[in-house]
Amino acid sequence: MPSDLRPTAAFELDSPAQPTYRLKGITRLTVDIPSAYNPERRAEKHPAPRWRTPEFMLYYLVFVIAVPLMVWIPYRLSTPSHPNYPFYESSLSPGWLFGRQVDNSDRQYRSFRNGILPLTLLASAFLGLKYLYTLAARKIRPSSDGTNLYLVPFLVAFSTVMLLALHGSSALKVFAILSGNYALAKACGGSKAGPVLTWVFNALVLFGNERYSGYRYAGLHPSLAAMDEWEGIYPRWHVSFNITMLRLVSFSMDYYWACNRAGLPDTGGPLPEKLRSRVNHNLDMYSYMNYIAYVIYPLLYIAGPIMTFNDFVWQLRRPVPLSWQAVLRYLIRFVVCIMTLEFILHFMYVVAIKDRKAWLGYSAAELCMVGFWNLIVVWLKLLVPWRFFRLWALADGMDPPENMVRCMANNYSALGFWRAWHRSYNLWIIRYIYVPLGGTRNRLLTSVLIFTFVALWHDLSFKLLAWGWLVSLFIVPEVAARYFFPSSQFGDKPWYRHVCAVGAVLNILMMMTANLVGFVIGTDGIKYMIRQVVDSWQGIQFLLVACACLFVGVQVMFEYREEEARQGIYRRC
Secondary structure (H helix, E strand, O other): OOOOOOOOOOOOOOOOOOOOOOOOOOOOOOOOOOOOEOHHHHHOOOOOOOOOOHHHHHHHHHHHHHHHHHHHHHHHHOOOOOOOHHHHHHHOEEOOOOOOEEOOOOHHHHHHHHHHHHHHHHHHHHHHHHHHHHHHHHOOOOOOOOOOHHHHHHHHHHHHHHHHHHHHHHHHHHHHHHHHHHHHHHHHOOOOHHHHHHHHHHHHHHHHHHHOOOOOHHHHOHHHHHHHHOOOOOOOHHHOHHHHHHHHHHHHHHHHHHHOOOOEOOOOOOOOHHHHHHEOOOHHHOOHHHHHHHHOOHHHHOOOOOOOHHHHHHHHHOOOOOOHHHHHHHHHHHHHHHHHHHHHHHHOOHHHHHHHOOOOOOOHHHHHHHHHHHHHHHHHHHHHHHHHHHHHHHHOOOOOOOOOOOOOOOOOOHHHHHHHOOHHHHHHHHHHHHOOOOHHHHHHHHHHHHHHHHHHHHOOOHHHHHHHHHHHHHHHHHHHHHHHOOHHHHOOOOOHHHHHHHHHHHHHHHHHHHHHHHHOOHHHHHHHHHHHHHOOHHHHHHHHHHHHHHHHHHHHHHHHHHHHHHOOEOOOO
16 A cells, blocks of 8 residues: 555756756645655666566566465464464454454554544534634635634634543643643743753653653642543543654744754745745744644644644645645545455454464464564554544645555565654654754664654553664664665676565564564564474474565565656655
8 A cells, every 4th residue: 555656747847957846736645846756867777677577477476375375374363263263252343344253452443443433523523613714714814815824723722622522621731731841942942951951841741641640630639639530531641642742842943943043944935845844934933822723733633643833834824735636535545544454353363363362373374474464453553543634634734744655565674664654753753853863974873762762752661662672773784784785886786686685584574573572562472473483394494485475575676666766756765
């Protein structure tokens, strides 16, 4: 399920000698100027397509055999006739497809799946009220006002009501933290102490939220205990506050750079995605109303995607043109994604098997397929909510980043994988952590610090910390290989593509290991899986066959990237 990035007629070539490009209403639903589409790349020489060569005919044969087996194994493990079925049957729920049970045991996705109807009603109410507000605002707005800044009071009002409904009296705690961060940013202004105090404040807030489980009013004073009874629909506000924390840091850092005039100049014209974050506003745009509208923007408050403050306000000042056809296409893609996940949950009970550890007696192939399909479920259970909220934002006329720009099974590079996985978070990290820490000048040290932060940001647990350190470690071989065997020097050698494929196979195995540790089975589970694979000749045989299949898959991925380049599409992932 690759992202819907296609080259469009977005540029005009002014001069063959000195090419410059004029924007024609390009948005994230198409591509972005700096990285996604470059007409000069069409002139680059690329190898002739290999799709019809004898080599790829052999690869197609492997696909025809391997892919059905990868589907058949977890399906067979999920049939009631399998001996291990009784061990996890209680984790299943009544389904709605073909009389099958559904594996709705993942708590994170279950909360979204069970709440999709209320969320849809909330989205409809928001869009309907916004339409009525816009009709009323037209009567008092100047006809020359082409901005959407008039929506800020509506966004603040709707967000406040939504926050009270979601968190009850805890909404006051959220507003207290938001106001404290705003006051700190304004007090520091362009002072060098501003970024340090911002990070310390928000780190302490996250730690305090975790340590005291969102706090209790009764802990402040016994007379306030009655306020704890008004919990709202979603009382555990502190669990999802880590997403809000990213917006707090974004506002404070963008304001700090604006005070120091550290951004790019505003040309006065339409701004593409990357420039909207880097071009600062006038200081009066960093107001409390704009800040609240941004931080608790209802469409992205619960789960993201993450936008920077600068980007959000630029899209209010200079609305991005979004056609209803583009939004409809995105809706169709969302439906396809959610139906794909529903089919998996109805026919492969891999999450329940993993949770109940009902894998005793499994062969190495069966055990690895349970792990692989759990990773697919993790990818899809994040993709579906993110696309739901992004779809809602697109319907509102706001264009946040796409979080998943490649299918999980279409990655061979550790660096590319993390650019494509939770992309809006990746862009946030680059802007607010990676570049300030030195970027490529200190790549390895910066990577360790970043993944340590990412792990602790997700959860204060050893499992996630081990994941962060493993990811940092597994990036080292790829960085070293790129340094010692650059494509600019060896890319034309006939052996280079195959050596890269071998390295990519190792990359994939390491990435799967790290993510199984962090998000699926933890350190104990991965030890058991590795022991089952390498402690028998049967397991070693399977590992060799699996590596051969991965080698074939990587060759197809390489050719897919070449095809993108031939079509003028360029993604750094």
